[in-house]
Amino acid sequence: MKNLFLCSVVLLNCAMAIGQDAPNGPGMMGVWSRPDKQGLITSKTQPLWATIAEGVLTEVHFPFADRAQTKDTQILIRIGQRILEERKHFTHVVTRYPGTLAYHVTSVNQELQIRIEKDFVPDPQQPSLWVSYRISMAQPYPIKIFLLHNPAADNTAGGDAIFVRSRQAGDRELLAFQSDRRGDEPPTLARRATQSLVLAGPTEGGTVGFEGVNGPYEQLLRFGMLNQTFTSAKNGNVAGALILSGNSREVSFHFSLNFSLNEPSIDPIPFLAKASSKFSMLPQEEILRRLLTLNRQSWESYLSQLNPLGQRMEPHVLMLKGLEDKFNPGALIAGLAKPSLPERLELIEYDYETARLRKADINGGYHRVWPRDLAHMGIALLAAGDTVTPINVARFLQRTQKADGSFWQNTWVDGQPSWLGYQMDQTGLAISLVSKLVELGIARYSDFRPMVLKAADSLLTRGPITDQERWEENGGLSPNSIAAACQGLLDASWLEQGIDQSRSQAYGMLCEKYKTLIFDWTYIDNGPLGRGYFERLHVGHPQDRSHSTVIQIRNNPVGGNTFLESEIVDGGFLHWIFTGLLSPLDPRLNSAIATLDRVAGPIATNGRGYLRYNHDGYGQGHLGRPWPLLAGERALAAIARGEDPTPFARMLFGAADARTGIICEQIDGASVCPLGWSHAEALIVARSMAENRSFYMPRRILGIK
Numbered sequence: 001m002k003n004l005f006l007c008s009v010v011l012l013n014c015a016m017a018i019g020q021d022a023p024n025g026p027g028m029m030g031v032w033s034r035p036d037k038q039g040l041i042t043s044k045t046q047p048l049w050a051t052i053a054e055g056v057l058t059e060v061h062f063p064f065a066d067r068a069q070t071k072d073t074q075i076l077i078r079i080g081q082r083i084l085e086e087r088k089h090f091t092h093v094v095t096r097y098p099g100t101l102a103y104h105v106t107s108v109n110q111e112l113q114i115r116i117e118k119d120f121v122p123d124p125q126q127p128s129l130w131v132s133y134r135i136s137m138a139q140p141y142p143i144k145i146f147l148l149h150n151p152a153a154d155n156t157a158g159g160d161a162i163f164v165r166s167r168q169a170g171d172r173e174l175l176a177f178q179s180d181r182r183g184d185e186p187p188t189l190a191r192r193a194t195q196s197l198v199l200a201g202p203t204e205g206g207t208v209g210f211e212g213v214n215g216p217y218e219q220l221l222r223f224g225m226l227n228q229t230f231t232s233a234k235n236g237n238v239a240g241a242l243i244l245s246g247n248s249r250e251v252s253f254h255f256s257l258n259f260s261l262n263e264p265s266i267d268p269i270p271f272l273a274k275a276s277s278k279f280s281m282l283p284q285e286e287i288l289r290r291l292l293t294l295n296r297q298s299w300e301s302y303l304s305q306l307n308p309l310g311q312r313m314e315p316h317v318l319m320l321k322g323l324e325d326k327f328n329p330g331a332l333i334a335g336l337a338k339p340s341l342p343e344r345l346e347l348i349e350y351d352y353e354t355a356r357l358r359k360a361d362i363n364g365g366y367h368r369v370w371p372r373d374l375a376h377m378g379i380a381l382l383a384a385g386d387t388v389t390p391i392n393v394a395r396f397l398q399r400t401q402k403a404d405g406s407f408w409q410n411t412w413v414d415g416q417p418s419w420l421g422y423q424m425d426q427t428g429l430a431i432s433l434v435s436k437l438v439e440l441g442i443a444r445y446s447d448f449r450p451m452v453l454k455a456a457d458s459l460l461t462r463g464p465i466t467d468q469e470r471w472e473e474n475g476g477l478s479p480n481s482i483a484a485a486c487q488g489l490l491d492a493s494w495l496e497q498g499i500d501q502s503r504s505q506a507y508g509m510l511c512e513k514y515k516t517l518i519f520d521w522t523y524i525d526n527g528p529l530g531r532g533y534f535e536r537l538h539v540g541h542p543q544d545r546s547h548s549t550v551i552q553i554r555n556n557p558v559g560g561n562t563f564l565e566s567e568i569v570d571g572g573f574l575h576w577i578f579t580g581l582l583s584p585l586d587p588r589l590n591s592a593i594a595t596l597d598r599v600a601g602p603i604a605t606n607g608r609g610y611l612r613y614n615h616d617g618y619g620q621g622h623l624g625r626p627w628p629l630l631a632g633e634r635a636l637a638a639i640a641r642g643e644d645p646t647p648f649a650r651m652l653f654g655a656a657d658a659r660t661g662i663i664c665e666q667i668d669g670a671s672v673c674p675l676g677w678s679h680a681e682a683l684i685v686a687r688s689m690a691e692n693r694s695f696y697m698p699r700r701i702l703g704i705k
């Protein structure tokens with residue numbers, strides 16, 4: 001065996017292939033990790049992103065923010081005949097290191113008095129993640145530790161290869177990459193991402209296999225030991241494990257997860273054999289100190305350029321900036337997670353072929369770019385004093401604009417379309433972002449005028465009906481979508497003043513028309529929910545005033561999914577208020593807000609929360625839950641109306657985890673965390689409360705120069 005490890009890597013591969021391949025592939029259908037992440041890990045510079053859930057390392061992304069490369073990495077501990085699973089048999093406390101997107105995790109098993117201290121720190125100088133473990137026990141149990149690693153190379157949970165090998169320094173590593181290469185991959189996937197997990201120090205061995213068949217996890221749960229060992233597993237849903245032992249009260253070890261990008265024709269194993277953290281031979285405490293220092297220095301160069309509010313709101317700024325792709329400036333994804341289904345927390349990859357070819361599939365999750373979310377995030381970073389990223393956001397929108405002037409429902413970070421639906425609101429929001437940049441003197445209108453004119457002309461000819469409102473479930477006349485379109489038209493009208501007066505007038509006149517007709521189209525004078533309120537969506541003919549059309553809610557709620565359109569209320573109409581499109585004191589808004597508060601604004605733990613709409617079934621168990629960002633919109637409306645925003649802002653800011661600052665999509669349920677839009681709303685509300693005026697509202701309306 002010693003001679004085997006001394007042979008060349010090429011010969012080693014040959015040896016691995018002879019009689020040591022795991023049989024019975026490709027394994028079970030792939031499953032992704034749960035979406036409610038406790039940590040978003042990335043450096044300021046390197047194209048590597050990672051997440052934490054249930055106290056363990058979950059999806060790691062490289063070299064783009066939209067491309068996952070792993071499912072999870074965790075330890076199992078054998079004590080006698082018992083197997084303790086890190087994520088299930090321990091409670092976890094996750095804390096972010098200030099000034100960074102690096103984390104410390106404390107995991108405790110009270111029964112056996114075992115405590116695990118972990119650090120998850122990215123390397124700002126290379127695409128590598130360093131993870132350390134320090135296990136403390138009340139008694140010196142003889143334990144065996146299994147470090148399990150589950151690749152999901154190039155955004156698929158199948159079609160991978162994994163190898164276990166020894167390194168000359170005595171370390172062991174797991175090498176993995178997507179082995180199912182057919183030459184039909186899209187250009188962005190032509191170069192293969194490869195990964196190397198290097199466990200520092202002496203180990204007892206390792207094995208690989210197929211998930212659900214003969215992988216290390218299955219063997220340990222079935223037999224309490226590894227009764228079969230293999231050195232390679234290819235073309236399937238694979239996993240691997242490295243083994244080490246301890247018989248004292250303290251056991252420490254660390255590993256690095258390293259990535260590279262290679263041409264398809266290059267054998268990745270010799271290349272990866274060179275890769276590991278340059279700090280791997282130093283003591284764990286020294287590695288942690290050096291890496292944290294580098295991370296703080298890197299992020300400080302960005303944070304120091306923000307205004308005082310942005311610096312004070314550091315967690316929210318970092319979460320937003322951390323969602324930006326490193327190779328595509330301005331491409332901020334919605335979140336680093338795949339949303340769970342109502343019936344289960346972890347999303348199953350039902351269609352491997354669609355995922356392999358990166359087609360318009362459900363498995364892309366939230367790590368794509370939604371122009372709607374992106375515009376909000378750009379405006380939020382402006383509120384924090386970032387004057388560079390919002391311009392890059394506008395440039396990304398400029399690059400990805402459709403020929404008809406609208407924008408794709410969402411795209412990958414390179415601009416390739418993913419979902420193809422039409423949403424009128426995001427077209428208007430793109431214009432408003434440019435208008436805000438010009439108004440603040442940060443950008444020249446001439447740089448973005450072609451984009452603005454195409455978008456405004458699109459709204460001029462295609463509105464007021466949207467194929468999808470902002471929740472992407474139904475089409476029709478949406479108060480929110482029409483408000484966003486009207487805002488964009490009014491901003492385009494202002495931008496065109498003194499340049500093309502006829503265009504300016506056309507855009508402004510259509511917005512004024514919408515201001516009047518929105519009440520005819522979507523305001524219910526007397527309906528099932530009382531007198532004077534906006535319905536979520538008018539799906540009948542624009543001239544139909546009965547409001548009796550039946551809407552089928554796409555995310556089936558408990559108790560049925562069909563309701564009259566006049567029975568469904570949401571807060572989308574608040575956009576008319578906090579942008580200044582309508583007078584905040586219009587008496588018709590009083591009853592509309594009162595109905596919203598009563599029907600879709602349940603009291604939550606930290607204040608008044610808001611559902612997307614009453615009867616919503618989007619969430620675990622088909623139960624809609626309050627969204628923090630919607631409480632933020634209600635706070636902005638309160639500011640515009642001269643009311644106290646505190647009850648609503650308290651819910652938004654109270655939803656942030658006290659140790660990490662993360663805000664989720666929803667509260668009281670497993671939803672995507674962090675959600676970029678939630679953090680954007682936090683920054684915008686904070687700026688608006690500090691100035692006592694909605695930051696969404698154009699300064700020209702307020703008479704501010």
